[in-house]
Amino acid sequence: MTTAAAVGPLNGIKVLDLTAMLAGPYTTMLLADLGADVIKVEPVTGDRTRGVGPHRVGDDPDQALGGYFQSVNRGKRSVVLDLKSTDGSAKFRELVRVADVVVENFSAGVMERMGLSYESLAEENPRLVYAALRGFGDARTGKSPYESWPAFDIVAQAMGGFAGITGPLDGTPLKSGPGIGDIFPGALLALGVLAAVRHAEHTGEGQFVDVAMYDAVLAMCERIVYQHSYLGIVPRPMGNGHPLLAPFDIMQTLDGWIAVAAPSDNHWRILAEAMDRPDLSDDPRFVNNAARLANIVEVREILGAWLADRTTSAVVEALGGRVPIGPVHDAADIFNDEHVYLREMLVEVEQPGSDAPVTIAGSPIKLSSTPARVRGRGPKLGEDDADTVLAEWSTIHDHVTNTNTKGGGSNG
Template sequence: MLDKALQGIKVLDLSRILAGPWCTQNLADLGAEVTKIEHPQRGDDTRGWGPPYLEAPGTAERMSAYFICCNRGKRSVAVDYSTPEGAATIRSLALEADVLVENYKVGTLKRYGLDYHSLKALNSRLIYVSITGFGQDGPMADKPGYDYVFQGMGGLMSYTGLPDGQAGAGPLRTGVAVVDLTTGMYATSAVLAALFQRASSGVGAHLDIALLDVAVTLNANQGSNYLISGANPQRSGNAHPNCAPYEVFRCADGYLILAIGNDAQFARFCDVAGRTDLAQDPRYATNSARIENLVALRSVLTDLLPTRTRDAWTGAFDAAGVPWGPIHTMEEVFAHPQVRHRQLRQAALHPVMGEVPMVRNPMLAPSAAGLAPPPLLGEHTPKRQGFSRSP
């Protein structure tokens, strides 16, 4: 089972917000022992990123939903690394650590002897992960940055949103911090590769993971489209730049996503719609032709889809093998029978907070052992009652 794949691996987590904690939560979910280092008074910034908060009845303890989403399975040790005693504590923990993850500005930890080269001298097997906005070198290496900045700077927002000429046109960010989350996933992959490499080399590594690098890479086909064509991608709302029809359409009583990925699927859609002429029309017979004539095709489908209810369309689509999808609220997501079957909603019991709801890591099977809850600030600092070495 993958939930024990990293058993015996010790991770020292000096990261905050989302990208770093998302990485270290993945490592905890895979069985690593993760010790989260937090400032004794402030803790991770996201502890205050609410509402909403999960509150413990009869106590002053609470956890923000944001903090809960990326900090399960960790121990929290309160240490102020800016003091000599605190820095010494971090160094002593680093001696036994396999992995250290930090996301401070370049040079910050060096002032306290906690940079890669200082800790490598103490522990040559240490895999040291630095997550920053712009990387460890270059003209902007000393600048901070948040996900939102890189959604814009990396190009994502330039083609996300409604096209010019439509009401509400303009650049648009995604609904979650997609650059942070993807950075956390890249960092996770890099850590696993470094552990594999260390098994043969015997030495650790310094992993330089930059949000800007990830944001540029995240453009995927849009970036490739530009490199091949030389044309900047344009905002296209819910439409796909390379497939058609591949967007949201209104039915008689709601919306659905029509996701046609090839010409055979389009022909089946036309059969269901009673418009086989569309599949035979040279303007729409191939995907390339449909992209070139998308405005005309969209006009036809915008008139056609509202002639039936969503259930009428989707039942026929399922029977014919036409790809489609609903647009769910969070309530509908967690009530969906497939989501429930896959046990994506889970919960962990915390001795103070009680039941903490969370989402299963998709890398783990539904039958994996139960997840451990996120920690209270400093919950596992030795001076606190109930200190233990594992969550």
């Protein structure tokens, strides 16, 4: 593969990606979508997700990329280095000297044992932004009693508070469908990287950036924090409802499910008129959000009975564009929705060993002048050469250094 020709807002930013699985690769995927040159540094065996799949029937098993890997490693390049070896470590240090960013999601202490700690690499390149994503953070930014614990998405969802408020009303905790315990921390780390890169560009000073999966999920569940602080309560699973807004539910129609959110008095009035119950707008039990919340059982009974008698499409036709509503889509529904094509949220990429492309999720970040977009398929293992990358990056580094020396750089 070659570096993507299309220019994004991060064009010229050079990223060494040591991450594996989902959380870390999601971070560097976002950076690649935004135009950074992301070099995935893999061991001889490759990222563990290369073998996870799913694999499409009929694809060449020796060349095809599995869906898990292809989705979050699109637009990157791959070099193979054994960082535990003297030669591999030395080559990595050469790359670090001309890189802007290193991202890793090893367990605490792994990089130190390989002699590649942040402090060691910062000596090679004081402008380096070093980003780490772990289950419970890094001691450099705050110690944790769980620092040495391994963690996956489901652990972060459990400990960060998400699972404890998700599930049937008064029921057992549930994890989310998507891996939010990986994906949200990964997105936050990308934001942290961009902030640190901007600081480095203005000051010449790199730094250590750290996101803990536990912390990220807790931040996402911010509502339970203020509820506990303000009211002294311990929030529990709410089903599809909301503790502060009514109606705010996913409810069953004649042939499916639909989300209906009408907590504002205006939306409630429109909804009441659509149900041929204009009296509900002035009824003291339902006159405002607080009243509807206090009488949520009756609200759900009235709304539920009306929805159960109508198809999802009929409800959408009656309320679409007037009240916040939306049908519950499965993957097939999404593939049939014009929105995702107009917004480029389903993107076809090349599948090695096949003439037929595969489809992955597109970039949700939209910019008018420097678009973020999927910039190519995922890389085959070791598809690129470390020496070639080093030569390319060294040329860019020398050009930037010379420009700044002549006064062209920003002093912030």
